[in-house]
Amino acid sequence: MSGLSARDIGHRVVVRHRLGDGQATDVIGVLQAFDQETLAVRHADSTPYRIQQAAVVAAKRVPPMPLRPVDVEQLFLTTALGRPAVETQYVGQWLLRASSGWTGRGNSLLPAGDPGMPVEDALKHAEAFYTERGLPPLALVRLESPEAEELQRLGWTEARPEQADVLVMHTTLDHVNGVPAYEVVVTDKPDETWYAAAFDGPVPAAAPAVMEGAQRTAFASVSLDGKVVAVGRGSMTGHWVGVDAVRVDSAYRRRGLATAVLQGITRWAGPLGGRRSYLEVVEDNVAALTTYTNLGYALAYKYRYLTKH
Known part of the structure; x- marks a missing residue:
């Protein structure tokens, strides 16, 4: 029998148990179910492992999985790929997006990476892109990023000062x-x-x-x-x-x-x-x-x- 109980459901655990050939193996995940006959551990990939209590060698709670540091620049680009605009163009590595005015994300410049030209010239391309589509020029910028500071230095100001940050x-x-x-x-x-x-x-x-x-x-x-x-x-x-x-x-x-x-x-x-x-x-x-x-x-x-x- 394991050293766990129903009170451990919802917590991260490690369970060492024997397979059918007698070899021992470990499963780490969140305890999903527990009774006198079996327990179930949910792995990070959502797979549930159902283990017979009689096969358990040892089991205990372990600390929650720590959050690894996030690559902010990578995540900034990932969010754009997860919800792509109807129309996209590139200025170097900068992304221009337009979606008939629906949502800020779908109708804004994403200034990430190298625009392949002086920033001031890249911004003129962006302004022309949005003007041609009857849209206001918008740029989605990470707060305190070099790109945000550069755009502000070149005269770009808050588009929605009354709204809270995202x-x-x-x-x-x-x-x-x-x-x-x-x-x-x-x-x-x-x-x-x-x-x-x-x-x-x-x-x-x-x-x-x-x-x-x-x-x-x-x-x-x-x-x-x-x-x-x-x-x-x-x-x-x-x-x-x-x-x-x-x-x-x-x-x-x-x-x-x-x-x-x-x-x-x-x-x-x-x-x-x-x-x-x-x-x-x-x-x-x-x-x-x-x-x-x-x-x-x-x-x-x-x-x-x-x-x-």
Whole structure:
């Protein structure tokens, strides 16, 4: 019998047990279930390992998996790949994005890397790009980055000074791929029901191209009382899974539905090679920020938009 109990469910553990040939092996993960006959350990890739209690040699709690330092510049680019714009162009390594004005992310310059020319000239290209499309020139910049400081030096100012900063947060799947409290349906294509739950009123014309444009996507939903009451979107880029578009019907909030949607998406990503997760949240959205922090998400960086008048 192991040294664990039902009180250890939800905690990270290591279990040494014997296989059928008598050899011992270790499994490390989160204890998912426990009874007198068996225990189940959930690995970081979401795989559940069910082990007979009689085969356990030793077992104990171990500290939670620490968050490895994040490569902020890599994550900055990863977020763009996870939610690509309808139209993209490059100025050197800088990315110009346009999506008929829907969302700041889909209609802004991403100044990352080398523009291949003087910054002032690259910015003139960006201004012309957005002017041609009838859009205001916007740049999404990481706060306190060299690019943000350079753009501000060249006369770019805050586009939305009344709005709070956006936090990009990250964690490991080991923290967030627990078993959802609700049944979460995950599909690779959204249907009309998903879009109806994701938006108030008509779906913006550019939304399907943006939401479905990544190489690998997941659309999660939870149904209660005969209707879809919570949805979310996931996208895989390398070992990163991005979670966005999480929305819960106002009549069903504070029931853990957003957490369930997030868990459903990260459990989808584990078997596909997902190991880390990111999401974005506005800094003054206290309820969402609290939920994500309690789930183990930590700040990677903050961003906001600059414009040139």
